[in-house]
Amino acid sequence: MTIEDAAFLRTLYIQEQGTVLRIENERFRVTVGDDDDEDIVNIPSIKVGQIVIFGACMVTPAAMRFCLSVGRPD
Secondary structure (H helix, E strand, O other): OOHHHHHHHOEEEEOOOOEEEEEEOOEEEEEEOOEEEEEEEEEEHHHOOEEEEOOOOEEOHHHHHHHHHHOOOO
């Protein structure tokens, strides 16, 4: 398995319209809009190699800062 293959296997795809990517305690959370209680995805950030977002989805400033500060996703 190449490095590119490993990153592909660790890709977080977000394609449901109106979802929000958040970071909490070094875990990525994908929620539906302002409903902070319902997680679609809740995964440790260390398990994510890259993030691909389609359409009208939001990334919180905290999640963006986290990705930039740790050099992830690739």
